[in-house]
Amino acid sequence: MIAMSAAPTGYTNFNGDFIEFGSPEALAEEARTTALDRDHVFHSWSAQDKITPKAWATADGAILYDYEGRAFIDMGSQLVSANLGHNHPALVEAIRTQAGRITNLNPAFANDIRSELAGQIIACAQGEFSHVFFTNGGADAIEHAIRMARLHTGRNKILSAYRSYHGATGSAMMLTGEHRRLGNPTTDGDIYHFWAPFLYRSSFFAENEEQECERALTHLAETIAFEGPGMIAAIVIEPVVGSSGIIVPPAGYLAGVRELCDQHGILLIADEVMVGLGRTGKFFAYEHAGADVEPDMITFAKGINAGYAPLGGVVMTRAIRDTFDAQAYSGGLTYSGHPLAVAPALAALKVYEDEKIFERVASLGENLIGPRLAEIGQKYAAVGDVRGIGFFWALEFVSDAQAKTPAGADAMAAGAAALKEHGVWPMVSGHRFHIAPPLITTETQLEQLLEAIDVAAAAVDAEIFALAR
CATH class of the missing domain: 3.90.1150.10 (Aspartate Aminotransferase, domain 1)
Structure with a gap:
């Protein structure tokens, strides 16, 4: 209550x-x-x-x-x-309890609370997911999702929208579509941008949401064609645009993006760092697009533990996980799934559920x-x-x-x-x-x-x- x-x-x-x-x-x-x-x-x-x-x-x-x-x-x-x-008393107590037990753990070890959290996220996320890679926040979740997409597909190009923000580290900064990326050294030259729907400031001269959706999808299809479908590893999209303007996509847009990805073997990465964990009234914001829409990877942070300690992650399908079943994944973080960050996340998921x-x-x-x-x-x-x-x-x-x-x-x-x-x-x-x-x-x-x-x-x-x- x-x-x-x-x-x-x-x-x-x-x-x-x-x-x-x-x-x-x-x-x-x-x-x-x-x-x-x-x-x-x-x-x-x-x-x-x-x-x-x-x-x-x-x-x-x-x-x-x-x-x-x-x-x-x-x-x-x-x-x-x-x-x-x-x-919040439940989250504060979770940190206090964990601090009296294990305060730091090499991520190569198994960790009961990290394992439990991963399982609960998989159970809550709409789609067929199997594993979670934990990061220190949203930007490095994006960095690792991009790296995984490239290694999984053998392709290099990544697409994202102009009105978007994905983080302030190397590839995440280049992935960002708005002005905050300007003036930064180009650290990733294989990232390209497209216009996503935004009726109020339409790039497509649309008169209603239906036109905006249709024309934005046509534009994206043409962008894919001109960038070379066989060269594109992933499209990264905020299911609801966050700090670049709080823009809810028109009905059918995310489903259309998913369709285009499926046509060309492109991965769909949902950046849920800002809009996930209840901010829009759903566990993840892409769920508003309908039960048939699911990404290949989800990046999350912020709301997972209400910001009580730095924590983020990448949720992935079994197919992406299995890319690295015999081949080592070339990435890691000292604090991946840090006990003092994971503990309040488990508590937060309980609060989200118990208090509806x-x-x-x-x-x-x-x-x-x-x-x-x-x-x-x-x-x-x-x-x-x-x-x-x-x-x-x-x-x-x-x-x-x-x-x-x-x-x-x-x-x-x-x-x-x-x-x-x-x-x-x-x-x-x-x-x-x-x-x-x-x-x-x-x-x-x-x-x-x-x-x-x-x-x-x-x-x-x-x-x-x-x-x-």
């Missing part, structure tokens, strides 16, 4: 001392943390002198607390990973979050598009609805400030709000979140049209 716990009056620091919020000791710790961060921590995706990272004292459930004791709903589940929120988290996400997404965001979209001219599924939504802001011109930085900053003022820590990506709270967020907290988004959308709208005047 999901319930709100009493708001804390303070926090326990890393020395084990209890510190009251807002006390001189708390504010001194905040200042020291911030100063040390500025002096010694190099931050990802950032111009170092242009950022002021927020320091947090503690977190609980869907709420983050700063050193003054101010509470903020975690609108983005950190980086869409804290699916079961912060400090996926069903709850599907219901609240359809009956509360979606309708309320649609109302907000109708209310403000600056909202160009509302889209999403489950606990995964985007509001796209534009300064010109007809031209679909993305809203500027000042307008989005006004929206972010309004969210913070109303007790929500925002997730703003370019000209979009991404709404991806923990899956255990209470209905009361969701109502508060949606009310804050309404106010923030008004702030974006006002800033855009003030500038226009």
Whole structure:
């Protein structure tokens, strides 16, 4: 049962001392943390002198607390990973128990909890899978899936969509289709991109979802033909596009991609790192495409243990596993299936099932979050598009609805400030709000979140049209 716990009056620091919020000791710790961060921590995706990272004292459930004791709903589940929120007692206890037993184990050994987790993932995944290779996170899951695909097929080319993000390591970065790959050295020259469906900004001049789906599949078929079907090892696709815009594909698209792969002996790899484990209301998001659609490999991370420790993996069919039955797989990781990461994953799967988290996400997404965001979209001219599924939504802001011109930085900053003022820590990506709270967020907290988004959308709208005047 999901319930709100009493708001804390303070926090326990890393020395084990209890510190009251807002006390001189708390504010001194905040200042020291911030100063040390500025002096010694190099931050990802950032111009170092242009950022002021927020320091947090503690977190609980869907709420983050700063050193003054101010509470903020975690609108983005950190980086869409804290699916079961912060400090979930079952996951914390699983780590504590494992830490008293085995804290580190060479992955060449058999490990009871790792074996159990692999078996449970196989049992839950829609499709005929047999084995799991564990990684430290999503990017290296992608790296190993690509390597396995190439070794299995004897082909080198990999295709992925332009609006996609697959990780920041070598091949994963090249596989990424959007701007974050630009400026990186080309480390994998056998990766090629295509346009996936996105009706709001259609590359195919489509007028409806059916046209968008048909034309996107025709485009993909032509891309395959021109790249040489016999040279393509795999197509990697996010079943619901994540950080590149939260885009749900039209009905029939994933089934069409599967068909094209089958025609040409190409493997289909589903990147479920962000959208798997209940984020869309299913165990894996590709399940929305129907019972007949199954990939050859699945990459996962984030929600598998709600981000309590670094963990990812590759789920594979028996055919791929058997490629390496007598020939060694040329890859490995020191921390593959690390005991302290696997333990909370097993606990998380139990929580997902016992508390019927996926069903709850599907219901609240359809009956509360979606309708309320649609109302907000109708209310403000600056909202160009509302889209999403489950606990995964985007509001796209534009300064010109007809031209679909993305809203500027000042307008989005006004929206972010309004969210913070109303007790929500925002997730703003370019000209979009991404709404991806923990899956255990209470209905009361969701109502508060949606009310804050309404106010923030008004702030974006006002800033855009003030500038226009």
